[in-house]
Amino acid sequence: MLLSIVMMVKDEEKFLGKSLKSLKPIIERLDSELIILDTGSKDKTVEIAKKFTSNVYFQKWNDDFSDMRNKSISYSKGEWILIVDADEILTKHEDLLMFFETGIYKKYNSASVNLKNIFANFESDERLTTTVTLMRLFRSDNFKYEGKIHEQPIYEEPIYKNIAEFDHYGYFYEDEEFKLNKTKRNGILLCAELKENPDNPYINYQMGKNLVSEGEEVESLEYIEKAYKLYRKYGDAPEYVYTSLANRYIVNGKYKEAEELCTRYITKDKNNIDIYYYLGNVQKSLGKIKNSIISFERYIYLVDNYDISTQSNSLFADGNCISNRDTIICEIIFMYYAMEEYHKVIEKYNNINKYIYKRQVNKFLFASLEKVNKLDEILEYYNRLPDSNVERDSFFYALEQLIKSLKKEKKLKLYSMLSAIDGNYGKLNRIRLKNEISLDECKEILKNERNPIYGVLINI
Numbered sequence: 001m002l003l004s005i006v007m008m009v010k011d012e013e014k015f016l017g018k019s020l021k022s023l024k025p026i027i028e029r030l031d032s033e034l035i036i037l038d039t040g041s042k043d044k045t046v047e048i049a050k051k052f053t054s055n056v057y058f059q060k061w062n063d064d065f066s067d068m069r070n071k072s073i074s075y076s077k078g079e080w081i082l083i084v085d086a087d088e089i090l091t092k093h094e095d096l097l098m099f100f101e102t103g104i105y106k107k108y109n110s111a112s113v114n115l116k117n118i119f120a121n122f123e124s125d126e127r128l129t130t131t132v133t134l135m136r137l138f139r140s141d142n143f144k145y146e147g148k149i150h151e152q153p154i155y156e157e158p159i160y161k162n163i164a165e166f167d168h169y170g171y172f173y174e175d176e177e178f179k180l181n182k183t184k185r186n187g188i189l190l191c192a193e194l195k196e197n198p199d200n201p202y203i204n205y206q207m208g209k210n211l212v213s214e215g216e217e218v219e220s221l222e223y224i225e226k227a228y229k230l231y232r233k234y235g236d237a238p239e240y241v242y243t244s245l246a247n248r249y250i251v252n253g254k255y256k257e258a259e260e261l262c263t264r265y266i267t268k269d270k271n272n273i274d275i276y277y278y279l280g281n282v283q284k285s286l287g288k289i290k291n292s293i294i295s296f297e298r299y300i301y302l303v304d305n306y307d308i309s310t311q312s313n314s315l316f317a318d319g320n321c322i323s324n325r326d327t328i329i330c331e332i333i334f335m336y337y338a339m340e341e342y343h344k345v346i347e348k349y350n351n352i353n354k355y356i357y358k359r360q361v362n363k364f365l366f367a368s369l370e371k372v373n374k375l376d377e378i379l380e381y382y383n384r385l386p387d388s389n390v391e392r393d394s395f396f397y398a399l400e401q402l403i404k405s406l407k408k409e410k411k412l413k414l415y416s417m418l419s420a421i422d423g424n425y426g427k428l429n430r431i432r433l434k435n436e437i438s439l440d441e442c443k444e445i446l447k448n449e450r451n452p453i454y455g456v457l458i459n460i
Helices: 016-022 024-029 045-050 065-074 094-101 176-196 201-213 217-234 239-251 255-266 273-285 289-304 322-338 342-349 355-371 375-383 389-404 408-418 423-434 439-448 452-459
Strands: 003-009 032-038 056-058 080-083 088-092 110-119 128-139 144-146 152-154 165-168
Touching (some): 003 065, 016 045, 032 045, 032 065, 065 144, 128 322, 201 217, 217 239, 239 255, 239 273, 255 273, 273 289, 289 322, 322 355, 375 408, 389 408, 389 452, 408 423
Parallel strands (some): 110 165
Antiparallel strands (some): 088 165, 144 152
């Protein structure tokens, strides 16, 4: 048998069916098997698993992740092992099929996947994401995991990079009680490991990360800083330690330490997306606006050219800040506007991909257009809007903020131009020009509009 897909589960009914369904294109095309080890589920996990495979096995949970992983692997018969978690959905599998069907696999011993962590965003309908590269595909010869918690695969090179892509929903619907119990459990296991190996840099790092989950900001910094120093003592720290430490410095208000750390890192690697994100933020906090813009510009360049980034090419680089691209462009716009670089504001606005972020800076765009005598371009921006009342209302609201700041002559000129817009907003500006409105027309517009900008009709 060529491939064993191995999964370890416990109470995973929420996503298990979707996860297993996403694996079908691999299972149907390759000589493969699906192995599922249950460690004590009390929900419908086993029932769902048996719909997809007869290879369902059982072991009692023993607080040792590696031991459980290794037991799950022991049931496999494949020449290769693909490790998948029950809350991961396979989204791209073409390279994996090509890897096996063309015989490329004979030249490699391991392969990595890209995992996109999906988070709920309670401030908008848009989901937040982070990206990480993980080792997940291995030759079965002598393969095993080590470490009671945050288990690590012991793999061999050469490595085939980014063989598949998964969306990870493990963080999406976690309730507070679940997170608290998970964090508490991990803390107990990490404490036990630290007693045995107090100077193990990886365990210190994981303890620091776990303390982040507990909200213990000072203590988390202490452990991650210790991990960084221990790694440096033995050579150099992995990329994820640098970025985690930079983040902890910023959270704890240690901006100079964060800037020094990021600057030191950049001397050896100028392609780490997260490092430039943190450096830009800390430089902004230190009042180094021009330096901040340079760092943020590098961050955006690397996100837009992801293939050359450290995140794309290293197994040890987190991608926690990749989804912040448009947010950072907004930050750059704020800074350029403060510096009265109005042409740059307009240029950067045009670089924003998503309208949810354009809403945040519409008023800066309009004010900049006014400053450079290009107000006549406003209609072009309006005509590019998606067919959405939310976007139109946001656009009009920002326009009204500009109008309030203009002298009468410019207001009249803008009213005339905006009169060309269809619907009630165009009608509002035609009414402004003649400065009169019937009571019935006023009532009709106010009846159909909820945007406060139409309150001006009452005054007219």
